[in-house]
Structure formats: C-alpha cells, structure tokens
Amino acid sequence: MPVGILTGFLGAGKTTLLNRMLAAPGFGRTAVIVNEFGEVGLDHLLVEAVTGDMLVLTTGCICCAARGDLLAAVDGLMARRATLGFDHIVVETTGLADPGPVLNALLLGPGLAGNSSIDGVLTLVSAPDGAAALAGHAEAGHQVALADRILLSKCDLAGPSPELLSRLAALNPTAPVAEARAVAMTRDLFAADARHTARPAPDHRHHHHAADARIRAVVLRAGVLEAGRLGAFIADLQGRHGAALLRLKGVAALHHAPERPTVVQAVGHLLHPGRHLDGWPGGEPRTELVAILDGVDAAAVTALWDGYCGGPAIDRPDAAALMPDGGPGLFG
Secondary structure (H helix, E strand, C coil): CEEEEEEECCCCCHHHHHHHHHHCHHHCCEEEEECCHHHCCCCCCCEEEEECCEEEECCCCEEEECCCCHHHHHHHHHHCHHHHCCCEEEEECCCCCCHHHHHHHHHHCCCCCCCCEEEEEEEEEECCCHHHHHHHCHHHHHHHHCCCEEEEECCCCCCCCHHHHHHHHHHCCCCCEEEHHHCCCCHHHHCCCCCCCCCCCCCCCCCCCHHHHCEEEEEEEECEECHHHHHHHHHHHHHHHHHHEEEEEEEEEECCCCCCCEEEEEECCEECCCEECCCCCCCCCCEEEEEEEECCCHHHHHHHHHHHHCCCCCCCCCHHHHCCCCCCCCCC
8 A cells, every 4th residue: 555645834735735636637546634624625626425534525535534643544544445445545744743753653553564655755845935944843854854755835926045945955865856836646746766866965055054954864875785784784773873763765776686676765763664666767776875864973874884885994894793693684
C-alpha cells in the first residue's frame, strides 16, 4: 500500500492542492486522510455516501477524518480495504505537524506495518511568506527537510525570494522544487523513488535563522557497496544519532544486485525494509544517500560513512574494525 504524505506550514495552501488532487482522474482510487472535514473544501465535489467518518466521493476518492488519531483512521481504512477498493493512501498533516513522527507512526502502526511503502513526502511552501515561516518555526524546517518534493504555492502573488530558495537548498539538497500551479496531478506527484541527485550547495553567505540552523543535510556517496557495510553504517548511525535522525533516504547499488537500485528509507530508529526499483534512471550504478539530522555535526556523519563505506585511510577505523562479524544483513 503506497502512502503519500502532504504537509506544509499553516497557510501554505494544502487545502487548494488537495482539492485539485481529489478532482484528478489519477487519484480516483485514493483514500485521503484529513484532519477535519471542515478544514478541507469539498463543496465542489458531490458526496455519494457518508458513513461515520468516511466520505465516498463521486470521483471514487475516499476521505476519512483522522481527528487527532492517525493510526485509528489508518486501521479503519485498512479493515475496509476490500469493500472500499482503494489502492493508495494520502495523509494530509496539520500545518504545525512535524512529518517525522507521522512517518514513524505509519511505518509502525499495525494497519500498515509490513504492508506499506512511503510513496513520498510532498511539502508545500508559500512563496511570499515561506522564508518567514522557516525563520520562526522549527516545524516548517522539518517539513522541508523531510520532503521528497517541494512545491511553491501562491507564486502569482509573489515569486520565491533568493533567501527562500537558498534556505530550501540548504535544508534539503535533493528535493526538486517546482511551482504548485505548474505540476500535473498524477500519481507520481509525491516522487519518492529517491533518485534525485543532490543540487549544488547554496551560497552560505546568507544568514540562516536559529529555527532551521540546527538542521543539516549530509550527502553521502559511494559506488557499489556490500550490503553488510551499508546495513552496519545505518545501524551505527541510528545507534549514535537516532533521536536526531530526521530522515535518511536515497538509493544504493549493492554487490548482490547492482543492476537494481535499492531504495533506502529511515526515520529515527526505524529502518523501512529495502525495496528495489526496476533499473537505474540513467548512468552507472551508484550509491547516493542524504542524511538529514537535527543538531549533529556533518563532519561526524561523513567520517562514520567513510569508515564503513569509504576506502582505507590513516587514523580512521576501517570497515573490518568497525564490523568484525561482517555487519547486519539488513539488505541481503
């Protein structure tokens, strides 16, 4: 069951985007979990049936009110999957939500555990006042840092400032950025194949405010890796910095199947089971991950990566010393 997460700070325009999404043919077999029906303008969509907290729309979409209990809403949906006939879930978070705990809850909840994959985190950012939100609210920074794709809303009122674009690139160097009004409402909207390469580092002469200055995005690259080394690195990273690991995402080329990219997704202490893509989108097999952490020195993460997945170096433990038993077989 692919699960997409729609997030964005207060006033970013999630309701408008969600309405566009629900009206699109590509989302006809989608179950959408929203916070309260009153917060989502569904008036222009005819309601076919109402059952408790469930709305079945004439478009084929199903809407469910989470009302503060996300897992209960998910479990209720999954229990009725056979009769409702949906094949995709979209969760719209509140404007003040940190998507990290939402991701954890979805991956650990009994209704989806072992039977779902994160389809992606889509973050909406208001072009006129997104920089102010990032400057004043840590939640806005986390929403951007965890995104697989960033959409800029209200660009008809004011285009994104260089300050905003610089801050987005610093918080999340891999998520593609586009104007919301220009994207098509198709099922690949959430774009979580983790195949995006890191953008060039932004100009750090710009001052970053305290609310997002702690968040660091560290790009980790290598060639084809042994699965044990990658698994050992992730386990060590989670052991040292799990509480601060907002997200680890990317693709890996592993020795036992280099022709098939392995998607890596981790949030905090939770590692989602690796899944394989059919093939590389272009170029040679490679490993490219992005670790997004709160308050952790980037150099420490890079040194840990080099120890497990880099070549030998003076005054640095190599993989044989770090994992004498061969490491956990998380991706074997």
